[in-house]
Amino acid sequence: MTTLERLVQHLSRLPGIGKKSASRIAYFILKSDQHFAEQLGEEIAQLKRRIRQCSICGNFTEEDPCRICTDPGRDRSIVCVVEQSEDVLTIEQTNEYRGLFHVLSGVISPLDGVGPKDLTIDKLMQRLSDGRIEEVIIATNPTVEGDATAMYLLQLLAGEGVEVSRLASGLPVGGDLEYADRLTLARSIRGRISLSGP
Amino acid sequence: MTTLERLVQHLSRLPGIGKKSASRIAYFILKSDQHFAEQLGEEIAQLKRRIRQCSICGNFTEEDPCRICTDPGRDRSIVCVVEQSEDVLTIEQTNEYRGLFHVLSGVISPLDGVGPKDLTIDKLMQRLSDGRIEEVIIATNPTVEGDATAMYLLQLLAGEGVEVSRLASGLPVGGDLEYADRLTLARSIRGRISLSGP
Numbered sequence: 001m002t003t004l005e006r007l008v009q010h011l012s013r014l015p016g017i018g019k020k021s022a023s024r025i026a027y028f029i030l031k032s033d034q035h036f037a038e039q040l041g042e043e044i045a046q047l048k049r050r051i052r053q054c055s056i057c058g059n060f061t062e063e064d065p066c067r068i069c070t071d072p073g074r075d076r077s078i079v080c081v082v083e084q085s086e087d088v089l090t091i092e093q094t095n096e097y098r099g100l101f102h103v104l105s106g107v108i109s110p111l112d113g114v115g116p117k118d119l120t121i122d123k124l125m126q127r128l129s130d131g132r133i134e135e136v137i138i139a140t141n142p143t144v145e146g147d148a149t150a151m152y153l154l155q156l157l158a159g160e161g162v163e164v165s166r167l168a169s170g171l172p173v174g175g176d177l178e179y180a181d182r183l184t185l186a187r188s189i190r191g192r193i194s195l196s197g198p
Numbered sequence: 199m200t201t202l203e204r205l206v207q208h209l210s211r212l213p214g215i216g217k218k219s220a221s222r223i224a225y226f227i228l229k230s231d232q233h234f235a236e237q238l239g240e241e242i243a244q245l246k247r248r249i250r251q252c253s254i255c256g257n258f259t260e261e262d263p264c265r266i267c268t269d270p271g272r273d274r275s276i277v278c279v280v281e282q283s284e285d286v287l288t289i290e291q292t293n294e295y296r297g298l299f300h301v302l303s304g305v306i307s308p309l310d311g312v313g314p315k316d317l318t319i320d321k322l323m324q325r326l327s328d329g330r331i332e333e334v335i336i337a338t339n340p341t342v343e344g345d346a347t348a349m350y351l352l353q354l355l356a357g358e359g360v361e362v363s364r365l366a367s368g369l370p371v372g373g374d375l376e377y378a379d380r381l382t383l384a385r386s387i388r389g390r391i392s393l394s395g396p
Binding site for chain 1: 230247
């Protein structure tokens, strides 16, 4: 196998990259300047060495504790529980949330052999024990596993004296009733928001 | 900028990779095993050092001359002229061609400031000079630039005593008349193949 073939094979293991894209990328790198190729290669090789998980929230970070956990400007009374590190980034990009995070590192999924013990739920309970956290937003995905995990957390948090909320599920902004699936539409009806005030 | 952000930025410069895919790939690498990340990074960084262009045909190769040029099993009387190295791979995958290749490293494109002198056309004429090559297949893309380059080559090769052919253009196999664009359909009519024999 040639160097190029080996690279194509490795690239096509990346998510969303098929064999054609992999070969296109390989040729692009081949035609790009040496500096770009070396920098990209170096960054990929070093990534896992430079980045670890935050010992408090479980988010990927270069410094431990992570920037969010140490940021004095953030609201420490509220914690948003997400499935994985990527979700932290996604929520951060909305600029809608200024509290802390907690990364579960997965969801409860009996079919995949993942139970509550495999997640960082114990750590979350520890974080709650000092009484400073007043609200927990459960931001697991609106999937069967995400919902099951949310229900499990809700039961667990019931006795902790914190407010528990879940991200609203419903029609996507810019979406069309006609194209919404039945489950989403049903949820958006159940979770309808009063416009006339209390 | 964090290590992760920098990697995402560099990955999103690759063809076909947007910001979302780049971030998905970065997290995938972060969660993959260290060996995979290091190997992939190393391969990318080293790629341009290990691979050069064949001094005969212009194809990317680790050894010079390349494997195809030195392969004693190949038909040396026929040469297929392609725009770029990728096309060699694509044609090789069809298992339909056993001759030699010549990579032009581009197409004639006045708008981009690319003229015949910027391509490896001189080298092609040199290769023809020993009289061993009997047929030249022009396999440039069926685009305006590819067609213009093919016409230019045809004129140049007219006095060389070699047969010159061009890849057939027409309906893609498995395609549907209804969805073919007008130009393609027109070409497939003009280039129709007699089934009744001579």
